[in-house]
Amino acid sequence: MGIALLGYGTVGSEVLRLMTENSEALEHRIEGPFELKGVAVSDASKPREGVDPELITEDARSLVLRxxxxxxxxxxxxIDYPRELVLSALNAGKSVVTANKALVAAHADELAAAADANNVDLFYEAAVAAAIPVVNMLRRSLAGDQIRRISGIVNGTTNFILDAMDATGADYEAALAEATRLGYAEADPTADVEGHDAASKAAIxxxxxxxxxxxxSDVSCEGITGVTAEDIEAAKAAGDTIKLLAICEKITGEDGTVSVSARVHPTLVPREHPLASVSGSYNxxxxxxxxxxxxxxxxxGAGGAPTASAVLGDVVGAARNKYLxxxxxxxxxYADLPIADPGDVPTRYHIDLRVHDRVGVLADLARTCASRGISLRTVRQEEGYEVDGHEAARLILVTHTAREHDLADFVADLKAHDDVLAVKSVIRLAE
Structure with a gap:
């Protein structure tokens, strides 16, 4: 059984290490011998420990077609270059194992069709939460059930940052700097902190x-860059913590139509919920x-060795299928459900305001709320604030469940209200 490895970075080097160290056990599990035929890299002149130089090539296209x-x-x-290589491999009758969540989220239709047409496997367990076996759980273990909702922490960088803010009281910039220093955040953390990485996983x-x-492109996405230390403290006061969640669920409209919603955003999670206890970079x-x-x-849910573990699990499955x-x-x-309009998704808002500290403000805001059909679950007021020289009060409003569109319109009304000095933050609450 010939294996080609495309990429020899953090994950690729761990794949080869585990493959070499566990070769005897893997042969038993595959039910036949296997051999690494080549390792494709972008620059073959760089020294690479742990791999035979004779296996190194810059010609990935030729390698996959051997x-x-x-x-x-x-x-x-x-996305683009890996897509070309993966399609070439599938169309040439090779099974493919990938850890590339962005590729799968963007081109799953095309890749799956190529795999089906050529009677080969396309496996991507490592594309979501590394070693946590969620893809195969959905594909196999729960294939006889009906899923209502999937929610989770699927990005270790953002969870580390939010957990540090919660534990130490640090602001976002300080927590990001610490995550970068420790290697949890990339030099350019945009894909993580803006929620794009989690959105790819939510799509899958x-x-x-x-x-x-x-x-x-179907996933609505909001990152954590706007989360403040003040938001974290407000969450604590309410018995919650803030997590960046990927939330996937079926939505049933008033007319009975069922659609699918996938979204990523900071979310207030009750501290008694199991997701609230997920700390550090864990998923x-x-x-x-x-x-x-x-x-x-x-x-x-991240890192070279955990991701390589998931990759090799898929390699065993793909190679064994080839032998058999x-x-x-x-x-x-087959369900082919429509994608829900993000504005129709039911949710709840936690809204942190600064308002003029005078009699009647709360009653005025309640009327604004009622005009949008929004009801409030709780209201908390704190005095002793100042905004641009004005005496101000802090109001924290927690709504009952309503449509995203109606809640967003309510927030727009608040921003335009004469007595509202600032809308400091809007964070959704877990259902």
Whole structure:
């Protein structure tokens, strides 16, 4: 069984290390011998420990098309170039294992069709939460159930930052600097802190859970850059913590139409909820199913070794299928449910305001609330603030569940209200 490895960075080097150290056990699990046929890199002149220089090549396209290659492992990252290589491999009858969540989220339809047409496997367990087996759980273990909702912490960088802010009282910039110093955040953390990485994973989870193709562009996304130390303290006062959640669920409209919603945003989570206890860079995915009930999958969701573990699990499956002359069940999108309008998704808001400190303000704001059909669950007022020389009070409003569109309009009304000096933050609450 010939294996081609595309990429030799943090994940690729760990894949080769584990493959070498565990070769005897892997052969038993695959039920046949395997051999690494080549490692594709961008610059072959760089020294690379742990790999035979004879295996190194810059010609990834030729490597995936070699007759002695049966399974291609893609751990390059990015979208366009890996897409070309993966499609070439699939169309040449090679099974593919990838850890590339951005590629899968953007082009799953095309890649799955190529795999099906050529009777080969396309596996991507490592694309979501590294070693946590959520993809295969949805694809196989819960295939006989009906999933209602999938929610989770699927980005370790943002969870580390928010956890540090909660534990130490640090502001966002200080927590990001510490995450960068410790290696949890990249030099350019945009994909993580703006929620794009989590959105790619949400697209994959929603597609698998609801048998409907959900793309990255279908996921509404908001990052954590606007979360302040003051927001964290307000969450604590309410018995909550703030997590960046990916939330995928079925939405039933007033007319009975069922659609799929996938979204990523900072969320207030009650401290008694299992997701609230996920600390540091760890990930967790919480699944609500009709038959199985509530399930949580927790573990190290990033890093070279955990990701390589998931990659090799898929390699074993793909290679074994090759030996046995078959392939795994294809990705199913038979339900083909519509994607929900983000404005129609039900949610709750936690709104932090600064208002003129005078009699009657709260009554005026309550009328504004009622005009939008919004009801308030709780109101908390604190005095002793000042905004631009004005005596101010702090109001924290927590709404009952309403449509996102109506809540957003309510916030717009608040910003335009004469007595509202500032809308400091708006954070959604977990249902």
């Amino acid at each position: 007759d002695d290659v049966d399974v291609v492992v893609e751990v390059i990252g990015g 989870l929603a597609s698998m859970g609801f048998y409907t193709r959900v793309r990255f 967790a995915v919480f699944v609500e199913a009709e038959g199985a009930g509530d399930l949580m999958f927790y573990g190290n 002359g078959g392939h795994a069940p294809k990705d199913l999108t």
